[in-house]
Amino acid sequence: MSIDVPEPVQPPVDGALRLCVDNLGVLRGGRRVLDHLSFSLSAGQALIVTGPNGAGKSTLLRALAGLLPRAGGSIALEGGPSDVELPQQAHYLAHSDGLKAALSVEENLEFWSRYLAPEPDRRSRTVGAALGVVGLSHVAGAPFGVLSAGQKRRAALARLLVAFRPLWLLDEPLTALDRASREKFALAMRDHCALGGLIVAATHEPLGLNEAKELALGSAG
């Protein structure tokens, strides 16, 4: 039997970080999906992005991750290293999990750990510890492709933990998660904020972050 014990939370860092979005505009298929959108988020804060299907939640996350061009306005992560672009300071968790079916869960996470965090950082967790946090230690050696839908999502969430990046951009992170896994991930999100991290999460359901700010996007497309 294995017992999953989360690592203790370390003291807050990067307290001066601030995500500033000013008058952001983004086009999809020639249509302006986001227009004059402004908000800011400080270190330790989470922002829940809500709105009906087609309102632009994923569009906002993709723009923040640098995957969509801006049609106006600005996006900046202030207070961090000036020589590191915002996308390199962010984890973007999309609808897809971003892990290889043929590699084991452990191999997938070891790859992402080496790729995203070649330099040791005390805020990154080991692969074993990250698997413990999401409750997947017992399937560490199984090919990712054979996991259940909820286990796959949990493995994708573990990717956020093996390489510390201050800004988490999460698109429907709770998809397929059972109640116990949601509670574990809520704890991991709170730990991330306690470390001085920032979270922007698009979701249709409560994330278990009582202190989070909310951004309600308007009409559906």
Ligand SMILES: Nc1ncnc2c1ncn2[C@@H]1O[C@H](COP(=O)(O)OP(=O)(O)OP(=O)(O)O)[C@@H](O)[C@H]1O
């Ligand atoms: N590649 C694309 N080309 C054209 N239009 C697109 C493209 N991707 C998204 N859109 C449109 O942009 C709008 C916003 O889509 P987006 O995926 O951001 O919405 P959402 O709020 O995340 O919706 P959901 O709750 O369904 O996930 C929609 O009207 C969608 O049809």
